[in-house]
Each structure stands twice: as C-alpha cells, then as structure tokens.
Amino acid sequence: MRILNRRRRGLHRIGAPILGLVGAMLMATPAAADRLEFWQFDEDDNQLVFTTDEAVRPDVRLIFNPTRLVIDLPGIELGQQRSPQPGDDEIREVRVGQPQAGTTRLVVELASGYTFDPDDIDIRGRSPREWVVQLPEPEPLDDATATDASESIDDIEVEEPPPGAGADLLEVASELEAVEPADYGFYLRLSGEDVPFEIDQTRRDRRIVLDLPNTRLAPSVQVPEDSLEQFGIEAMEITQEEVDEDELPRVRVTLDLEEWGDWQAVETAVGDIVLQPGRQASDDEEDSEVIAESPDDETPEDEGSEDDTSDEDSAVGSGQLQSIAFLPERNALQLRVSGDVSYSVEQNGTNYRLRFPNTRATDIRPLVLDRSSRLLNVAWEMDDADLVVDLEVAADVRVGQPAETSTGFGLRQQGDRLITLAFERAAWTPGTPLPSVPMPDVGDRRITVVLDPGHGGRDPGAVGIRGLQEVEVVNAVTPEVAALLEQQGVQVVLTRADNRTLELETRVQVAERASADVFVSIHANAISMSRPDVNGIETFHASSAGQILAAAIQDSLIEATGSPSRGVKSARFFVIRRTSMPAALVEVGFVTGAEDAPRLEDPGYRRLLAQAIARGILQYIRDNR
CATH class of the missing domain: 2.60.40.3500 (Immunoglobulin-like)
Structure with a gap:
C-alpha cells in the first residue's frame, strides 16, 4: 500500500496540551535534556x-x-x-x-x-x-x-550499531512504544522528538485515521482489544505504513466506529498523544448536511440562539469549580475544576486562601470533617468575578504545593482537572516516634507489582554524607515494601532480590515477562556535596497512567514523613519509559542532604519510607485498577 506524505494538507490537527493551566504560584519546568x-x-x-x-x-x-x-x-x-x-x-x-x-x-x-x-x-x-x-x-x-x-x-x-540493533532509530524522529487504554480513550506513548501528527475523520465510512509521520512502530505494541467495545469501536488497526524510498516512515492508527462520533487527538505535556472520543453526533446531525446561510436566513436578534451566552454567565467566566473533597487516607484536599482555570495560593498562619480568577462554583456539597482531621474548616464564596476558597488547618501541618492531574476531556478538548493539596506534617527526626501508616484494602484484586531496587552490585549509585550509599537505602526499603504489599494480597516480583549488578534493559524485561500491572523503581537522590541544603522527595513518571501512580506515591510519602516535597515530575528515565504498564520512579531523599542523610541512615525511617510507598501503591490500585 502506498501512503502519500500529506503533511496536514486538508487534515485536521488538534494540539491542546493534556494538562490544564498551572496556577500562578507554580513554576513551569523546561523539558528534560537527553x-x-x-x-x-x-x-x-x-x-x-x-x-x-x-x-x-x-x-x-x-x-x-x-x-x-x-x-x-x-x-x-x-x-x-x-x-x-x-x-x-x-x-x-x-x-x-x-x-x-x-x-x-x-x-x-x-x-x-x-x-x-x-x-x-x-x-x-x-x-x-x-x-x-x-x-x-x-x-x-x-x-x-x-x-x-x-x-x-x-x-x-x-x-556503529549493526543493522537490526536499533540503528534505524537514528533516522526517524519518534517511536510508538505503547497504546494504553484509559477511561477517556487511548494513551499513545512515544519516545524521541515530537511529531506533527494528523487526524482524518470520514463520516461516511465511520472511520478515524491518525497518522504519525517520521515514526517507527515498536514490535511490542498491541491493539487493546478489551477496551474497544466501551468506546463503540468495531475494529482498531495499528500499522507501520509502507512509503516510497524518499519518504519517511509513518505509523497509522485506524478506528472503525459502530456509530459516527467526533474523535480528537491531543498532545500531552511530555510529547505523547491522547486519542479520545468527543461529542456523539445525534441522528439528525448525522443525516443532515451543512448549508451556508444567507444574511436573510440569520436568526433575529430578539429571538436569540442556542450559542448565545447570558450577561450573567459571561461576567463570571468559563471556568468552574465542580467539587471539593477531603481525602482522609491521603490527608489531602482535592478540588475538581473544568474550563480555563488558573489559581493562586496565599498563606496567613494556619489560614490559606485559593483564588480562582474569573471562575464560578457549581452546587458544591458541604464537607463533613472528622474531629481528628488536620483540616479544620473549608469555606468558599464569590469575590466579584473571582471564586475564593478559604482553608484552616491544624497548627502541626502545612499546605503543600498543589499538584494537578487530568481526568479526561470534554467537548472543548479540555477535561476536568484535579487539584490536590496535601497537608504536610513537620519532618520526622531520628529518635522520635514513627507515625502510623494504615494500609488501604484492595480486596481480592489480582494485581502484580514489580519493584525495582535501583543500582546494585558494582554500581552503588549515589554516595553522600559519611559515605552513605544509595544502594544501602534501596536494598533496605524495597523488601519491606514487597512484604507489606504481599500482606495485602498483591503479588510482588523483584527485579533483583540480592545485591547484584543489573542492566536497565533487564529490569524492563522482568516487568514485561511478569505482565505487571504496576512498576515502581526505588532510588535515593544526590547532588553536589557542596549543596547539603538540598533535601526532599520527588517522584517521576513518563505517561498519564504513570503520573497518577507517581502522585499517589508522592502524596503518601510526604504525608507520612513530613519531608519537603519536590513534586511529581515528568522524566525520560529508561525503566519508566520502556515499561508498558503504569510506572513511577521515586527518589526517597538526598544522601547528600544535611536533613535527609541522617534520616536515610535510620532503620526506623527506612521502615516508614517502605510503609508510605506501599500505601501509595495500594491507594493507586484501589482507585484505578
């Protein structure tokens, strides 16, 4: 089959980012270098x-x-x-x-x-x-x-690498590594450079075609057959298209729909693509044709139209706060917003104010807070066109940096966003009692988790204060995480059960052979020994599903330890980018940090880290599997 390289000619491309606008108090980070x-x-x-x-x-x-x-x-x-x-x-x-x-x-x-x-x-x-x-x-x-x-x-x-050993990747910009089903559609995970993807929709044939030019198809990519019916798809094909010698290779994703409906392709913040259904066309729309109207056919001004917006609505704005929920197991407040929403956070002692410019609130149910909750009070009101949410917290906690995740997409190519604010305790110090970390119940789900203790063998990882080695920390923490998960009925596979040397590709192969549902790689961080002031925990992801997993682990760690949160971040680490299941890489602290190093040396704190990581994984399983 000969496919013409049309380069968006006569095709429709949508490129809105998957993540919502970041609040005024958050700093955007540049894309990671190779x-x-x-x-x-x-x-x-x-x-x-x-x-x-x-x-x-x-x-x-x-x-x-x-x-x-x-x-x-x-x-x-x-x-x-x-x-x-x-x-x-x-x-x-x-x-x-x-x-x-x-x-x-x-x-x-x-x-x-x-x-x-x-x-x-x-x-x-x-x-x-x-x-x-x-x-x-x-x-x-x-x-x-x-x-x-x-x-x-x-x-x-x-x-140079021999033919067939991946040398062809030098000639193309990107590789399609996986097509992952999600609640909102399909997540296409790519590596390499961004590509100018093209989506073509044919109503008569009820067909959606997504072309990825200058892209190779990884051999491991499979059609998610079990997820087609829920989106009304009769058939899906993912093919490496044949092209002329002077043209670049391309990957084509074809959907044959049971009934016609608009679909859209959206580029994520890390360069992947979400393919998702939009508004379902009605029978009248499907049978009708679009006819250009003359000025005489226009709707009279006094009769209005369905597209008109009332003065009251336009004065408030398009953004909406849809719900406010307290998550006691994560000790966090979660706000669901939709539309074009930005926000800022102000603090005055134990009182915090979130301001959402040009935003309105829907009918929000009042919160019922337990007497033991560290969140004491929540109130919201309109301040002219701005919506303000006021929080009062207990004196022993602080409100952490907001974290955003996306839940899907609506008619305007922007979906609801969840803004999570964790209530962080004061940092744990050696010699003080460890906080309680209850484990969520995941029922009888058949889940396999692969845990990957970083480095090992001849590779000690980072080396920090007093010669503290990264591998010492992860070798102590990982088996405890495994034991805690197994106590909850989760099957656990370790990429290494002893202190052996292990290549990155081997770690990925262990996860793939186990058909894992979740992959978590555990590490300790480091920076120059001249920067002992740098401390804290951060968790990385390389996909949308991985982002949700990483956020659950990060929230649990910060709530349990009180360590500074360095956030949930996108990264291109080999083990989380090459695994096909939701994956996260957690850095539990800095071996070079003046505050972190003494904690990481403490056996009790290592148990606390293991409990918090296990709780985060279990929360992800309970809420998403």
Whole structure:
C-alpha cells in the first residue's frame, strides 16, 4: 500500500496540551535534556557499558601522562553525579563528569606507569543508545613507549550499531512504544522528538485515521482489544505504513466506529498523544448536511440562539469549580475544576486562601470533617468575578504545593482537572516516634507489582554524607515494601532480590515477562556535596497512567514523613519509559542532604519510607485498577 506524505494538507490537527493551566504560584519546568541514564565498569572483564536515553555517537580519544581513555557524549547531559569507581592496581579509576553544557564525559584513567595499545580498544554500539567499551589489558610503560603529555590519539575506531540493533532509530524522529487504554480513550506513548501528527475523520465510512509521520512502530505494541467495545469501536488497526524510498516512515492508527462520533487527538505535556472520543453526533446531525446561510436566513436578534451566552454567565467566566473533597487516607484536599482555570495560593498562619480568577462554583456539597482531621474548616464564596476558597488547618501541618492531574476531556478538548493539596506534617527526626501508616484494602484484586531496587552490585549509585550509599537505602526499603504489599494480597516480583549488578534493559524485561500491572523503581537522590541544603522527595513518571501512580506515591510519602516535597515530575528515565504498564520512579531523599542523610541512615525511617510507598501503591490500585 502506498501512503502519500500529506503533511496536514486538508487534515485536521488538534494540539491542546493534556494538562490544564498551572496556577500562578507554580513554576513551569523546561523539558528534560537527553541524559546519561546508566554506566558501569566491570573490572573483571575490563569492560565499560553505558546507556543514554536517546541516540548518541561517542567521540573517543586516548590521552597520555597519565594514560586516560576519554569518551565524550555530545548532546548528553549528566543526569546524576556519582562518585568515581575505583579500579585495581593497573586501572586507577573510572569517573564521569560534564566538562561543558551539553556534553557528558566518561574517563578511564590508568595508574602511573601503564598504558593501552589503542589498536586493541574495541568500542561498539549494541544500539544507538547502548555502547560497550572493551579494553585490553594495560601494558607497563617503559621509556621506549613513553609519550609526551601534550600528545593524544584521536582516530580510535568506533563501531556503529549493526543493522537490526536499533540503528534505524537514528533516522526517524519518534517511536510508538505503547497504546494504553484509559477511561477517556487511548494513551499513545512515544519516545524521541515530537511529531506533527494528523487526524482524518470520514463520516461516511465511520472511520478515524491518525497518522504519525517520521515514526517507527515498536514490535511490542498491541491493539487493546478489551477496551474497544466501551468506546463503540468495531475494529482498531495499528500499522507501520509502507512509503516510497524518499519518504519517511509513518505509523497509522485506524478506528472503525459502530456509530459516527467526533474523535480528537491531543498532545500531552511530555510529547505523547491522547486519542479520545468527543461529542456523539445525534441522528439528525448525522443525516443532515451543512448549508451556508444567507444574511436573510440569520436568526433575529430578539429571538436569540442556542450559542448565545447570558450577561450573567459571561461576567463570571468559563471556568468552574465542580467539587471539593477531603481525602482522609491521603490527608489531602482535592478540588475538581473544568474550563480555563488558573489559581493562586496565599498563606496567613494556619489560614490559606485559593483564588480562582474569573471562575464560578457549581452546587458544591458541604464537607463533613472528622474531629481528628488536620483540616479544620473549608469555606468558599464569590469575590466579584473571582471564586475564593478559604482553608484552616491544624497548627502541626502545612499546605503543600498543589499538584494537578487530568481526568479526561470534554467537548472543548479540555477535561476536568484535579487539584490536590496535601497537608504536610513537620519532618520526622531520628529518635522520635514513627507515625502510623494504615494500609488501604484492595480486596481480592489480582494485581502484580514489580519493584525495582535501583543500582546494585558494582554500581552503588549515589554516595553522600559519611559515605552513605544509595544502594544501602534501596536494598533496605524495597523488601519491606514487597512484604507489606504481599500482606495485602498483591503479588510482588523483584527485579533483583540480592545485591547484584543489573542492566536497565533487564529490569524492563522482568516487568514485561511478569505482565505487571504496576512498576515502581526505588532510588535515593544526590547532588553536589557542596549543596547539603538540598533535601526532599520527588517522584517521576513518563505517561498519564504513570503520573497518577507517581502522585499517589508522592502524596503518601510526604504525608507520612513530613519531608519537603519536590513534586511529581515528568522524566525520560529508561525503566519508566520502556515499561508498558503504569510506572513511577521515586527518589526517597538526598544522601547528600544535611536533613535527609541522617534520616536515610535510620532503620526506623527506612521502615516508614517502605510503609508510605506501599500505601501509595495500594491507594493507586484501589482507585484505578
């Protein structure tokens, strides 16, 4: 089949972001740069392996006195600083750094008196994102082979990835990795660059066609057959379209509908796509034709029309506050809003005011608060065209930074948004009692959760104050999370059950082979040792379903520990981007933080972290599975 590359000619593209407008008090963050995701040096085999989240071609040279193999990765940012890995008698150390913005550097430095034969250095790509550097045995350096420090060897051969090992990804902008069903439609998860997608709707054939130009189809993508009936879809096809030699590849998603209805494609904040039904056409609309009206046929002004808006409505605005709910298990307040809504938050002691400009409230049910609630009072009223919501909280909590999630889409391509405000306790300190963390009941759901303790083996992860290693923390926390989940009837699979070295791809394969419903990777954070003031917990996601999971875990952790919240963020970490199920990566604190490090060393606090993570996962399962 020959598909013409039409580039939006005569086609309709909708590109509104999936997330709503962020409130005035929130700061927008730039898109994450391409990053070094993983590196490991195996001293037994003299082998260095590194992985990036996007394609890269290493620039390699050998420098002398002392001998150093320098590998520069142009266009790659250093995601997380890690202490140098010490070597043996012949290899002094392996380290990573960032000599300039946009370039990450890996260095293998030999001990004094040793060198490499450059002809025996083998550098090859397993894929455009994963590279292996096989080093020869270091040779003693004698006077005959000594080289001046100013000299270097730049023409070391770099072997490109073989065909079929992912090299074709260098030629296309994006890859469709998964089509995930959701309550609002289908979430299309992509990696790589944004693509100018095109959606074509044919009423006569009841067919919706979404084209993704310059995109490859991952072999693992499957049609979500079980979800077609609920959206009135007779058939769905996801195909890699054949094109002429001078054209770029494209992926096509085709829906054959049982009855005609408008559909829309919406680009998310992280570059993925939501494909969803819009308004269902009535029988009259389906049978009628659009006829251009002459001025004589216009509706008289005194009779009005269905599209007219009353003066009262236009004075208040299009945004609506639809409901206010208190979530006792999350110790949080949740507001549901729709339309074009922004907001700001002001604090005066234990009183907080949320102001929603140009917004009105629907019939909101009053809240019934338990006497033990840390939320003492909630009230709302109109202030001219602004809606204000006043909160009073107990003296031992504070209102955290608002977090937003989207619940779907309505007729105007914007759906309801949930604004969640967690009531955060004072941070737990060693030596004080641990708070109670009750576990939600998920009933008899058959759920499989894969837990991924980060790093391990020869890779200790980040190293912080007093030599605290990231792997020490995650190795203690993860098994406790597993035990807590299993007590609630959840099946748990660990990517590693001991302190072994494990590659990123292997972690993903464990989750896929287990047909997991949820994937959670557990880590500890780090920054420069000169910044002990940086502390807090943050959780990352790479999809809409992952965002909901990440928010549940983050809320639970902040409520339980009282640690500073660094928010729920989108990221392109390999293990959460390559897994097909809802996935989150949680950073439980900074091993380099003056406040976090002593807590992370404490066995009681590690149990508290495990309880909070398990509770967050269970809350996600209870509410979304």
